[in-house]
Amino acid sequence: MKSLSFYIHNLYQNQQWLDFILYLGLGLILTLSLMSVVALVLVYAERKIAAHFQCRLGPMRVGWHGTLQTVADALKLLLKEDLIPKAADRFLFALAPFLTVMAALLSLSVLPFSLSATLSNMNIGLLFLSAISGYGVLGILIGGWASNNKWSLLGAMRAGAQLISYELSMTLSLLSIVVLSGSLNLNEIIASQAQGWWIWRAHLVGFISFVIYIISSTAETNRTPFDMAEGESELTAGFHTEYSGMRFAFFFLSEYVNLFIVSAIGSILFLGGWMPLHIGEWESFNALMDFVPGPIWFLLKTGALIFLSMWFRWTFPRLRVDQLMRFEWKFLLPLGLINLFLSSIIALGGFYFFP
Amino acid sequence: MNQESNMSANSKTDQSASALAQVPIENAKRWPDLNYFNKIIYGASSLAKGMKITFGYLINTKTVVTQQYPENRETLILADRVRANLIMKHNENGYHDCTSCHICEGVCPNASIHVVDRSEPTVSKKELGYFVWRLDSCTFCNLCVMACPFSCLEMTGQFESSTYDQSLLVYNLNQYSGATQNNLAKLADDQARTSAIKAISPYEGPVALEGYHLAGIPKEFLPQKSDAKTSQAREGVNP
Ligand code: SF4
Ligand code: SF4
Numbered sequence: 001m002k003s004l005s006f007y008i009h010n011l012y013q014n015q016q017w018l019d020f021i022l023y024l025g026l027g028l029i030l031t032l033s034l035m036s037v038v039a040l041v042l043v044y045a046e047r048k049i050a051a052h053f054q055c056r057l058g059p060m061r062v063g064w065h066g067t068l069q070t071v072a073d074a075l076k077l078l079l080k081e082d083l084i085p086k087a088a089d090r091f092l093f094a095l096a097p098f099l100t101v102m103a104a105l106l107s108l109s110v111l112p113f114s115l116s117a118t119l120s121n122m123n124i125g126l127l128f129l130s131a132i133s134g135y136g137v138l139g140i141l142i143g144g145w146a147s148n149n150k151w152s153l154l155g156a157m158r159a160g161a162q163l164i165s166y167e168l169s170m171t172l173s174l175l176s177i178v179v180l181s182g183s184l185n186l187n188e189i190i191a192s193q194a195q196g197w198w199i200w201r202a203h204l205v206g207f208i209s210f211v212i213y214i215i216s217s218t219a220e221t222n223r224t225p226f227d228m229a230e231g232e233s234e235l236t237a238g239f240h241t242e243y244s245g246m247r248f249a250f251f252f253l254s255e256y257v258n259l260f261i262v263s264a265i266g267s268i269l270f271l272g273g274w275m276p277l278h279i280g281e282w283e284s285f286n287a288l289m290d291f292v293p294g295p296i297w298f299l300l301k302t303g304a305l306i307f308l309s310m311w312f313r314w315t316f317p318r319l320r321v322d323q324l325m326r327f328e329w330k331f332l333l334p335l336g337l338i339n340l341f342l343s344s345i346i347a348l349g350g351f352y353f354f355p
Numbered sequence: 356m357n358q359e360s361n362m363s364a365n366s367k368t369d370q371s372a373s374a375l376a377q378v379p380i381e382n383a384k385r386w387p388d389l390n391y392f393n394k395i396i397y398g399a400s401s402l403a404k405g406m407k408i409t410f411g412y413l414i415n416t417k418t419v420v421t422q423q424y425p426e427n428r429e430t431l432i433l434a435d436r437v438r439a440n441l442i443m444k445h446n447e448n449g450y451h452d453c454t455s456c457h458i459c460e461g462v463c464p465n466a467s468i469h470v471v472d473r474s475e476p477t478v479s480k481k482e483l484g485y486f487v488w489r490l491d492s493c494t495f496c497n498l499c500v501m502a503c504p505f506s507c508l509e510m511t512g513q514f515e516s517s518t519y520d521q522s523l524l525v526y527n528l529n530q531y532s533g534a535t536q537n538n539l540a541k542l543a544d545d546q547a548r549t550s551a552i553k554a555i556s557p558y559e560g561p562v563a564l565e566g567y568h569l570a571g572i573p574k575e576f577l578p579q580k581s582d583a584k585t586s587q588a589r590e591g592v593n594p
Contacts (some may be wrong), residue, residue: 053409057421315409316402331395 027119031108035257042256043070046310053314074249082245085148092146097243097250100139104257107132111264112186114274114294125186126178129265130171133220136258137163140229143251144239155238158321159229162219165328170216172336173209176343177269180206190273199270203351205343210270212336217262218309221255225316228324259306267301274298438495439514441488443507443528450536451529452505455483459499459508467493471561477551478534478542485532485560490516490524526557
């Protein structure tokens with residue numbers, strides 16, 4: 001007892017610790033609220049955009065033009081009965097959704113929303129992000145395994161296979177930007193784009209990496225045309241077939257937060273993150289662009305990429321599993337390798353535009 | 356065997372087949388015989404084409420086909436092909452064409468139609484008494500409409516047919532018991548026509564489950580002659 005009070009007293013004396021705990025708590029609350037807001041907004045946006053792509057109206061009843069629909073859905077999911085199949089592995093079954101949400105939470109914490117609004121400005125931010133995105137599939141794998149259902153297991157295995165494959169070309173495309181900007185710190189990568197965004201500054205190389213990144217990130221988030229893990233037409237609902245209520249909501253939430261995260265990474269690496277749009281010598285135009293705050297730029301660019309992803313989802317036909325693998329190993333990966341080679345040449349020779 | 360039946364089906368639908376032949380069919384585009392790189396370009400361009408189309412749908416709100424049903428109840432637009440309710444056509448004077456030939460009754464796969472001849476025909480040898488239709492077991496296959504040699508029946512889009520009582524879904528489609536409009540036209544005047552037919556209500560006659568009583572039919576639709584026991588039962592269920 002004595003030692004405990006002593007410990008607390010020590011903590012109190014040592015203000016750094018208190019600050020750290022306060023910072024941690026505040027960061028956690030902020031990230032969690034950001035996560036739920038992002039998921040709510042994105043689910044609504046997806047439903048509306050999907051509807052209009054398909055000549056429908058989408059949610060119209062709850063709130064003005066259905067704006068409160070996702071809130072109502074979230075409430076419904078919270079109140080629903082939470083079933084666990086009899087033959088499921090109870091512990092792993094309960095653990096899986098939290099793992100996926102945790103992965104989303106961890107990735108959100110390193111995203112730089114502006115120069116100052118970064119929860120954790122890591123010097124290996126990009127490495128951390130790619131590591132965490134690999135860890136996110138663990139939740140899917142465990143969930144599929146623990147459900148004790150062949151559809152779930154098949155979906156989970158597909159998700160694993162897909163992630164292992166597409167992680168490669170995604171990392172290659174990220175690497176070429178790392179080579180060009182010479183840093184793994186997200187803020188420094190953004191700062192290196194002050195003269196122009198990597199998507200066009202590095203000749204064709206930046207654009208090709210961007211295309212590779214968009215394709216592989218769509219696969220990474222398990223969205224149509226690469227939704228092998230869910231595969232509604234053949235696997236019922238894939239890895240989350242047996243999930244319901246709150247746990248299903250967690251999977252759903254992390255799916256949309258992951259969409260936000262991959263689009264955010266795309267906008268940071270290729271579109272300059274919070275960096276305003278500058279065009280060459282147009283001083284007044286540049287000044288006007290500077291007037292818009294960084295987070296707005298960041299969210300705008302991220303939003304554009306999210307829209308692109310939704311556009312893909314509601315336009316493209318799905319791939320078969322073997323086509324998916326062939327596309328990755330026979331097309332994307334060689335292209336990524338060549339692209340990395342070219343980007344090294346460009347970085348070494350300094351052949352950028354706007355040097 | 357299969358082929359044969361297909362062929363006979365073809366010969367039956369000759370008319371529609373020739374109509375189809377008049378539609379110009381663009382040469383079906385197959386996956387062209389291309390090398391690796393051209394295949395990539397071809398695939399990418401076709402994806403871009405698809406994206407262009409969906410983007411057109413997105414920005415052009417006129418393409419939305421959704422109708423918000425309860426709100427737009429007055430302005431609801433339904434396609435002609437909607438099959439939601441069977442009616443018997445009656446002309447402007449309220450006369451139908453049904454000769455009580457029972458073909459529709461025989462053709463119905465669900466026995467949803469029960470045609471009852473009029474017990475005492477006045478004009479022709481055989482007259483329609485009650486045309487009982489069971490909405491609750493009808494699958495809206497349209498066979499009865501197509502089979503009727505006199506085109507008496509019609510499918511309409513009137514889909515608001517829910518009730519609180521299943522027995523209300525069994526009713527007469529004809530508005531009177533009596534002869535067809537052609538046979539009635541041979542009569543001298545309107546008065547003769549009116550006396551030759553007998554107006555009936557939708558829930559009159561051997562309606563509910565083909566004569567068996569079902570509770571819950573509103574009193575005003577009840578047939579006049581009913582024994583005390585059943586009418587008591589009706590009152591008990593439907594105040
Ligand atoms: S539509 Fe089909 S099921 Fe309905 S009454 Fe006519 S024949 Fe019978
Ligand atoms: S509706 Fe047509 S097919 Fe049916 S009994 Fe009358 S005339 Fe015959």
